[in-house]
Amino acid sequence: MSRFRLYPSLAQRNALLEQCKHARYMWNVALEQWSMWTRDKGPTPGYVEQARQLTEARAAFAWLREGSQTVQQQALRDFDRAVKNFYSGTHRRPTWRKHGLHEGFRIVGPQTNRVVTLNRKWGRILLPKVGWVRLRLSRRVPEAKSYRVVRDRAGRWFVAFAVIPQPVPAPGTGEMVGVDRGVTVSAALSTGELLICPALSEREKERLKQLQRRLARCVRGSNRCRRVKVAIGKLHAVARDRRTDWVEKTSTDLARRFDVIRVEDLRIPQMTSRPKPRADPARPGAYLPNLRRAKAGLNRGILANAWGGLVRRLEDKAAGRVEKVDPAYTSQTCSSCGHCAPENRESQAVFRCVACGHQANADVNAAVNIAAGRAVSARRETPIRVSPKREPQHATSA
Known part of the structure; x- marks a missing residue:
């Protein structure tokens, strides 16, 4: 995604939030219809039927008619795609969109090309029902068939064009x-x-x-x-x-x-x-310490x-x-001789092999093993470069 920062005025921010509310409302309505399915009932409405219902709703409710039909239809289309991804097993089940957390909408079609360059750093984009909004040009604006306007939790607005950039070419050095x-x-x-x-x-x-x-x-x-x-x-x-x-x-x-x-x-x-x-077997209904706070710090x-x-x-x-x-024992294996032992890693930063005396940064030593594709199984069956008859030698020995 090619993302650019938007700088809307106060009135434009309110109009953008109104569009986000309409998109969120249509998504939640579609989710509610989909969640009402049971085995004894027929299939729930799909995108085509929901689009027809949207046309009837816009004719009946003025507040819905004031919004952009493209934004509302795309919210239904996005939900339809989310359901298909869920059934194919590539994504999780669609969930409710909440106010203040999911603020955004999508635009498709010819409206995506309404971008004007003002100077080297600034431009503007025409958003439906909002008007021309200032755009910070951090790079060249790509040609896209759709874009999405979102607001993060810090209150900043962005527009992201749906364009997949080309991969970085390989240097060809073989490194x-x-x-x-x-x-x-x-x-x-x-x-x-x-x-x-x-x-x-x-x-x-x-x-x-x-x-x-x-x-x-x-x-x-x-x-x-x-x-x-x-x-x-x-x-x-x-x-x-x-x-x-x-x-x-x-x-x-x-x-x-x-x-x-x-x-x-x-x-x-x-x-x-x-x-x-961890349940306490001695006290029914009580639990033993499970190092929850330490694990939370590691997760962070x-x-x-x-x-x-x-x-x-x-x-x-x-x-x-x-x-x-495979990351198994890459931090305990010597990158020089291949000897694997827990004693090799003295601390978080120090690695000293007890067999050959090789000393290096522990993370760099693990990275060398990863580069060589060297990993061992749970039985530590790593082929070593030295004779298997050689006894492990201390690092301090000659």
Whole structure:
């Protein structure tokens, strides 16, 4: 998606929110009809029948007729596509769209080409029922058949054109790189580079903590509660923008420098899942500690380092050049001799092989193993480069 920042006036913001409300209303009505299906009844209305019902509703209700018919029809078409994706098994079940959380609508057809360039940095786009809205030109506006206008939780408006960019061409040098993802070091490369995803500063984290405490004392639905939520959303938007910028720049750099990029095949949704409660056998109805708070901190660290986003953008930009390697014991295996033992990794950052004495950064050592495609099974059956008859030697021995 090619996304651009919009700068609407106060009246235009209100008109945009009205269009978002109509799109959200049509989606929820379609979801309600679809949810009423039972085995003893006939099929629920599809897109064609719902479009006919929309025409009748626009003739009966003035508030619905004031909105854009294209926006309302596309909301029904988007829901129809979501249902088909759910039945095909590629997406989750469609859910309700909520006010303040799902603010956006889609435009298709000839209206997508109504973009005018004012100068090198600014342009304007004609939105239905809204008018000409200022547009920040961060790049060339592509030719698209549809675009989507959205508002994030920080109150910023964007327009995203549905255009898939071309992949980054391979350099043709034959070089290969391994990427080890971690919490302290976001991405360690087999070349020795350590990349860290930027996050909020200490002052911003303290500010966020104060706002969250203030929100807990606010009366739900009050103006003060709304202002505090906007302030919290702006801080989260800052962190998300920094993370997205780092992912885009890092993925582009790796796709331009290397022909083959190998990463760990990690199941991030399972790794960041909530720990299951542990029942206390001695006390029925009671539970034992399950380290929930520690696991929550680890989950936040994993998500803050954009593990999934980095690999996803690498697959987009370096299509067909990203290989996933089994991550089993890559952090405990020596990249020099292949000896695998838990004692090899002394700490989070220090790796010292007890067999050959090889010493390196632990994340870089794991990245070298990933680049070589070296992974071991649960029985640690990794072929080693030294004689199997050789006894393990301490790192301090000669």
